[in-house]
Amino acid sequence: MRIVLVTGKGGVGKTTVAAATALRAAEAGHRTLVLSTDPAHSLADAFDVPLGDEPRHIAGDLDGQQIDTQSRLEAYWGEIRDQLMAILDWGGVRGLEAEEFLVFPGMDELFALVEVQSHAASGLYDTLIVDCAPTAETLRLLSLPEVLSWYFDRVFLTQRRVMKAARPVLTRMTNMPIPGDEVMDAAENVFMAIERARRLLLDPSITTARLVVNPEKMVVSEARRTYTYLSLFGYAIDSVVVNRILPDDISDPYFSRWQEIQRAHLDDIERSFADVPVMRLRLFDEEMTGLDKLRILGRELYADQDPAVGFAGRRPFRVVEQDGEVALEIDMPFVAKEEVDVVRDGHEVYLTVGAYRRSFVLPDSLHRRDVIGAKLESGVLRVRFSEHRGK
Numbered sequence: 160m161r162i163v164l165v166t167g168k169g170g171v172g173k174t175t176v177a178a179a180t181a182l183r184a185a186e187a188g189h190r191t192l193v194l195s196t197d198p199a200h201s202l203a204d205a206f207d208v209p210l211g212d213e214p215r216h217i218a219g220d221l222d223g224q225q226i227d228t229q230s231r232l233e234a235y236w237g238e239i240r241d242q243l244m245a246i247l248d249w250g251g252v253r254g255l256e257a258e259e260f261l262v263f264p265g266m267d268e269l270f271a272l273v274e275v276q277s278h279a280a281s282g283l284y285d286t287l288i289v290d291c292a293p294t295a296e297t298l299r300l301l302s303l304p305e306v307l308s309w310y311f312d313r314v315f316l317t318q319r320r321v322m323k324a325a326r327p328v329l330t331r332m333t334n335m336p337i338p339g340d341e342v343m344d345a346a347e348n349v350f351m352a353i354e355r356a357r358r359l360l361l362d363p364s365i366t367t368a369r370l371v372v373n374p375e376k377m378v379v380s381e382a383r384r385t386y387t388y389l390s391l392f393g394y395a396i397d398s399v400v401v402n403r404i405l406p407d408d409i410s411d412p413y414f415s416r417w418q419e420i421q422r423a424h425l426d427d428i429e430r431s432f433a434d435v436p437v438m439r440l441r442l443f444d445e446e447m448t449g450l451d452k453l454r455i456l457g458r459e460l461y462a463d464q465d466p467a468v469g470f471a472g473r474r475p476f477r478v479v480e481q482d483g484e485v486a487l488e489i490d491m492p493f494v495a496k497e498e499v500d501v502v503r504d505g506h507e508v509y510l511t512v513g514a515y516r517r518s519f520v521l522p523d524s525l526h527r528r529d530v531i532g533a534k535l536e537s538g539v540l541r542v543r544f545s546e547h548r549g550k
């Protein structure tokens with residue numbers, strides 16, 4: 160099983176690259192499904208075929224699906240939300256406030272990822288290509304599973320135990336609506352499905368992200384942030400696709416300044432993303448939609464490489480041991496020292512980068528060692544632990 164998340168700023172050519180990648184994977188013999196979790200779907204337009212909420216056959220070994228995130232939210236969470244809402248309502252929390260508590264931003268797209276997981280588990284496909292929502296959305300969404308498993312572990316299980324004990328008393332003494340066991344089971348199933356999705360998407364031997372950029376200043380700087388945040392949340396990046404490059408053989412003076420600007424950005428991209436393969440794709444002289452054009456585009460992009468097998472992602476954080484000293488290493492290629500904050504609290508290390516924070520639960524072997532320093536060097540943050548066990 161191989162999953163490729165195609166991501167990047169809006170308009171850079173994500174959908175086109177995802178579509179061409181999927182077509183090429185299918186033609187290389189992989190049973191492939193391309194699906195979009197971006198509520199602004201355009202996969203159908205890219206292929207020029209009708210697509211819907213269920214997988215539909217496109218060509219050969221290729222199926223496509225545009226997930227209706229709103230209906231997924233309803234299907235997975237609707238019943239649970241309604242029941243929990245009744246309890247909140249009883250407690251005096253009403254309307255929008257309750258709704259906000261029970262359905263947070265990005266939750267709908269989260270269930271789209273659960274859908275990705277169920278396709279992976281179905282055995283029907285070898286390769287899943289995911290056309291993700293634009294950068295910021297995707298990032299938030301991808302970071303959610305971490306947050307949710309926290310929610311599940313600490314809040315839900317406790318609540319469930321309390322409910323079990325309190326139900327007989329509560330039903331006798333009050334008119335508080337009590338969620339039935341079915342609802343609690345349903346909620347537990349949902350959280351378990353999310354947890355499975357998280358594990359699948361954070362396994363770099365299965366899932367990697369492919370970053371699409373254009374040789375433009377704003378796009379490149381955003382791609383750097385994306386790289387950092389994806390690493391922070393544990394996603395492996397397998398390559399960068401630079402799209403819409405003006406071909407060298409255009410001699411029109413109107414474009415010569417643009418060619419120069421692009422060349423400078425291309426150098427910058429090659430330097431910045433030196434650790435991952437950088438692939439180039441020219442700006443074609445027409446819109447690249449429909450199977451025939453996507454096939455041409457895919458061939459130019461990947462040449463003889465298999466777009467599903469030929470790319471490896473390395474785990475963005477690792478525990479390494481050297482000369483008795485242990486360190487947690489995290490790829491952070493584009494951050495400045497001042498942007499990073501490391502805090503140790505019990506068995507967890509909290510890492511903050513800009514607006515995002517993530518906690519790392521330390522492996523048992525590190526529980527009793529002290530953090531003795533953190534250092535950012537050559538794009539890798541090393542959190543060092545003491546050689547000798549602390550108190």
Ligand SMILES: Nc1ncnc2c1ncn2[C@@H]1O[C@H](COP(=O)(O)OP(=O)(O)O)[C@@H](O)[C@H]1O
Pocket residue numbers: 168169170171172173174175176201402403404440441442443444445446447448
């Ligand atoms: N290399 C390219 N050459 C020509 N047209 C392109 C190229 N890449 C993308 N396009 C066109 O640009 C438009 C936007 O691309 P799209 O893949 O939908 O972007 P995104 O999904 O990132 O918003 C589409 O009409 C697409 O056909």
Ligand SMILES: [Mg+2]
Pocket residue numbers: 173174175197201
């Ligand atoms: Mg798109």
